[in-house]
Amino acid sequence: MATKAGYVSIIGKPNVGKSTLMNLLIGGKISIVTSKPQTTRKRIIGILSEEDYQIVFLDTPGILNPEYLLQEKMLNYIYASAKDSDIILVMIDMGSDPTGSKTFDNEKMNEILSYEKIKKILILNKIDLSNKEQIDKTISEMEGKNIFEKIIPISAGKKFNTESVLDAIIELLPEHPKYYSDDQLSDENERFFVSEILREKILELYHDEVPFSTEVLIEEFTERENSKHYIRASIIVERESQKPIILGAKGSAIKRLGQVARKAIEEFLQHPVYLELFVKVKEKWRSDPNILKSFGYDTNDE
Numbered sequence: 643m644a645t646k647a648g649y650v651s652i653i654g655k656p657n658v659g660k661s662t663l664m665n666l667l668i669g670g671k672i673s674i675v676t677s678k679p680q681t682t683r684k685r686i687i688g689i690l691s692e693e694d695y696q697i698v699f700l701d702t703p704g705i706l707n708p709e710y711l712l713q714e715k716m717l718n719y720i721y722a723s724a725k726d727s728d729i730i731l732v733m734i735d736m737g738s739d740p741t742g743s744k745t746f747d748n749e750k751m752n753e754i755l756s757y758e759k760i761k762k763i764l765i766l767n768k769i770d771l772s773n774k775e776q777i778d779k780t781i782s783e784m785e786g787k788n789i790f791e792k793i794i795p796i797s798a799g800k801k802f803n804t805e806s807v808l809d810a811i812i813e814l815l816p817e818h819p820k821y822y823s824d825d826q827l828s829d830e831n832e833r834f835f836v837s838e839i840l841r842e843k844i845l846e847l848y849h850d851e852v853p854f855s856t857e858v859l860i861e862e863f864t865e866r867e868n869s870k871h872y873i874r875a876s877i878i879v880e881r882e883s884q885k886p887i888i889l890g891a892k893g894s895a896i897k898r899l900g901q902v903a904r905k906a907i908e909e910f911l912q913h914p915v916y917l918e919l920f921v922k923v924k925e926k927w928r929s930d931p932n933i934l935k936s937f938g939y940d941t942n943d944e
Contacts (some may be wrong), residue, residue: 646695646815648728656704658735659767663798664688664701674699674842685719687829689822696820712928715939724754730762737771761814766795833860844902854886855880870914876922888921
């Protein structure tokens with residue numbers, strides 16, 4: 643039997659459930675998930691390997707109209723992922739966008755959908771927040787666009803009908819040798835996932851604009867076989883006024899963050915960890931090309 647393998651990009655507006663779906667399909671947590679939009683900032687690769695096929699998922703940031711340079715870089719990741727793909731999964735949130743009008747009334751989304759040689763599957767997510775009449779109507783209207791090979795209603799949060807997505811992807815995958823070894827789940831290293839776990843906990847524990855103005859840098863990661871791994875991380879904020887918010891009264895907020903993050907990191911690494919956190923200010927880092935490049939947000943893809 644010939645082996646199938648291919649790249650599958652998951653795209654959509656912020657907070658439609660892209661990361662939740664990818665984690666479900668892979669059967670493990672690769673992308674961080676929170677209830678807040680813009681949780682995913684970079685293209686995250688997750689790899690699902692079976693005997694006769696391999697799917698390389700590309701979880702992407704949400705499509706939006708960029709307000710600063712970081713968001714422009716995030717859009718570049720989406721374009722680069724879509725162009726690299728054999729299949730694009732387009733997700734609609736049936737709770738907040740039941741007709742798909744918010745999703746398709748977007749120049750950037752329609753540009754991606756114009757890639758003729760790439761197969762496309764439409765995912766109607768969060769159908770538990772809609773009703774049968776609306777779902778049937780949306781399916782009928784989307785079929786009329788003649789863009790999608792398949793249209794699949796699911797609820798990733800409720801783990802409903804997600805196996806149909808996997809079946810559809812496998813059916814459309816091209817014949818190709820596997821791109822990665824069977825035991826590889828991602829192309830990122832442990833430092834990356836530790837920084838993402840920290841960022842996830844910041845998004846969960848802090849409110850308003852502050853978590854969106856933060857970045858996490860892993861400045862030291864020392865593995866110790868017979869004792870705790872040592873991790874030193876800096877939380878970057880944009881303004882001096884944000885620093886005391888991250889720290890909290892007498893350091894209470896950052897202490898809480900450290901406790902929650904350390905537990906999650908230990909679960910991920912399967913090893914005890916000594917975690918040290920610091921807060922640093924880099925003025926307007928989200929709009930500074932040099933700082934963004936140093937943070938790994940540089941891409942030449944347009």
